[in-house]
Amino acid sequence: MRSVYETTTEIRVGDTVSVLSGKDAGKRGSVERLVAPGKVVVTGLNIAKKHQKPRQKMANGSQAPTVEPGGIIEIAMPLALAKVAVVCPKCDRPIRLKAGRTADGKKQRLCGRCGTVIGGKKEAAK
Numbered sequence: 363m364r365s366v367y368e369t370t371t372e373i374r375v376g377d378t379v380s381v382l383s384g385k386d387a388g389k390r391g392s393v394e395r396l397v398a399p400g401k402v403v404v405t406g407l408n409i410a411k412k413h414q415k416p417r418q419k420m421a422n423g424s425q426a427p428t429v430e431p432g433g434i435i436e437i438a439m440p441l442a443l444a445k446v447a448v449v450c451p452k453c454d455r456p457i458r459l460k461a462g463r464t465a466d467g468k469k470q471r472l473c474g475r476c477g478t479v480i481g482g483k484k485e486a487a488k
């Protein structure tokens with residue numbers, strides 16, 4: 363499925379990205395999902411600790427409530443797109459994406475430095 367956040371030169375789910383600024387600067391991770399507006403969730407990065415109280419929940423069709431354990435839950439918070447850059451597998455450094463076209467006219471993403479085609483989930487799925 364194509365979303366409004368998914369344009370040719372933008373970050374895609376599954377991309378390896380490097381964090382440029384903030385507390386996780388220099389770290390790398392894989393894009394988990396794209397969130398609006400202009401933010402991405404990167405697996406294992408920008409972790410926030412959430413203090414969760416134990417909760418009682420009634421399961422559907424069951425008489426006894428189940429208890430959700432409390433504690434500290436770690437969740438990945440969205441990062442602004444401006445704070446991350448896609449890592450080129452060839453240059454092994456954060457790069458700027460460049461739009462390009464294949465021989466048969468399809469759009470593709472290229473490394474702004476070396477011109478290597480940066481794949482995405484779409485290509486991998488074929």
Ligand SMILES: [Zn+2]
Nearest residue numbers: 450453473476
């Ligand atoms: Zn490159």
